[in-house]
Amino acid sequence: MSIKYGLLALLEREPMYGYQLRTEFERSTGATWPLNIGQVYTTLSRLHRDGLVAETGEADDQGKVVYQLTDAGRVELERWFTTPVTQDARPRDELAIKIALAVTTPGVDARAVVQAQRTATVRHLQELTRLKTRADDNADTAWLLVLDSMLFRAEAEVRWLDHSETRLARLEPPPAAAPRAPVTPHQQEARR
Amino acid sequence: MTDLALELRDVTRVHGSGPTAVTALHRVNLKVAPGRLVAVMGPSGSGKSTLLQLAGGLDTPSEGDVVVEGRRLGDLSRAGLAELRRRSVGYVFQDLNLIPALTAVENVALPRELDGVKLAQAREDAMAALTDIGVADLAKRFPDEMSGGQQQRVAIARALVGPRRLLLADEPTGALDSNTGEAVLRTIRARCDAGAAGVLVTHEARHAAWADEIVFLRDGRVVDETGTLGAPDSLLEGAQ
Missing domain, CATH: 1.10.10.10 (Winged helix-like DNA-binding domain superfamily/Winged helix DNA-binding domain)
Known part of the structure; x- marks a missing residue:
């Protein structure tokens, strides 16, 4: 748009x-x-x-x-x-491309990539939900509709990630090499 | 850690024995403080419902400890466990389990009556619970005179009537449409904001997002978890 x-x-x-x-x-x-x-x-x-x-x-x-x-x-x-x-009309889906490349790139633990993304997306969902709880049901209809749209999209992404994880779990176990998965800010904090 | 409403310490649950043994949960740790809502997500068979049954004393771990309000369930006698289940723990299931022949207020009063509380007091507690949930006007209705969402909110009132401060909910929005399900989640969230501790089992991320923390189970193991959130405004800052 x-x-x-x-x-x-x-x-x-x-x-x-x-x-x-x-x-x-x-x-x-x-x-x-x-x-x-x-x-x-x-x-x-x-x-x-x-x-x-x-x-x-x-x-x-x-x-x-x-x-x-x-x-x-x-x-x-x-x-x-x-x-x-x-x-x-939508831009290329970087996430789908990233996971597809993770599966085919040697030494990358695709399941770890999926998990890290899911954690990040679910945290995004939590943040959207908290914004929703702050909104006024009667006064903020337009804003609530935008929030719902973002919530449903994020939920769809989590479902696709769950589906991908199940599909990957049916493959061989992840490689022994150290996973090169993205680290969420929360995980970084937890490791400190 | 008596300030926790619920703690699972290295809990393992194995069904059966020998070569046919199935590990439903493997060394799971979980802490839920009063005022907090923790969601447990995972596909079918991941151990979500087993975790909830162990947390509520409906099942016994093969290894590890379940601690409710500072009491190790393994140390309790059968009678002590039954009492703890009645007085400390409230359940909300996908199947509402309201008794059809009783009105909403009678359904909610029932756990108090079973606990030996006098009828008048039990009714008073039930009305207080229904009022807290915002459905006092449904008090005299029978289950078949209420919508699914209304019944589920009555079930939440029943789960938290009296002194019970630990709410265990297993797919509580399962049979409800999106908006009604959201109203039920708002209610659970509000009860936790008011001081109850909650564990919400769900396979839907949008529902889990109402929780403060989310634990992901797969094949009985915790594979992932989110921690405490920052300020929600960070989302908008990120967008700019």
Whole structure:
């Protein structure tokens, strides 16, 4: 997803100026996607060039330019909402590639790599869950939806890691060589 | 270590003997302090439920010690163990095990009545437990008049009625939908935040994530564990 659609969606609510868009964007996504103001203004100028937003012609009290959605912008936004996100739009999965390489690289204990990753992912899940317990069920719906999405993705990763571990366990025992597995910050601390 | 609600010290459980012996748990150590929730994860057959049964005195280790509130279960007589199970330990199972002919408050009062507490006091304790869990309005309902989530919360109230401060939960969200399951986990979490100690057995990472620590079992051995978390805000700092 580009910032473009985020800004179009916010402008569908009401006309806004750049800094306001940045603040509302971060509020809606629970600050999981921080924007710098430069990105906002660059995107706004492209949207303006493409006729998707227009200046209202009114500056606010401090002289900031206020933008509104055009009809073309509204059509573009509707198209985005009604088009499913495609799987191949996602970046390459570094974790899957790492585990695949761990299995085929001599001297690497792939099961240790899986375990270390699972510990890290489960800790991430715990952190997300704690953020969720702090949220207000009624006031923070958008933030809770983003958190749930992150929780379900992390859970899926743990399930895949469990599945991978079981698959690896059916293979030969891990090599006797010292495992070259990643070490989580917690494990490092525990070893001190 | 009397400040721990539960401790497993090098606990091994072997079923059978000779060449057919099966090691369900192998030298497992676990410490649970009051106010803490520990999740035990692992695939089927990894020893999760065996661990919970040993922790609650429903099974006996082949080697090692189980210590509940400072008392070694191996030192207790059969009667002493039964008393400890009634007074110190509360169970929540996937199968709710509420008695169909009793109302919610009668179900929750039952362990107190079995413990010799007078009926009026047992009912009072039961109402207090239901109120703590936030389901006092269900007191007069029978199990078949409640949803699965409501029944499970009543079961949690029953597990923690009276002085019992150790909650052992075996897949307590198993039959529930995602949102109802989450409400049950919130309840367990809240009870631990209020001072109870909990052990939650689950195969779902999203549920285990409600715990302070997570222990991973595979083939009866602890293969991994997470420790105490830092501040949750670190997640957002990391994202920036």
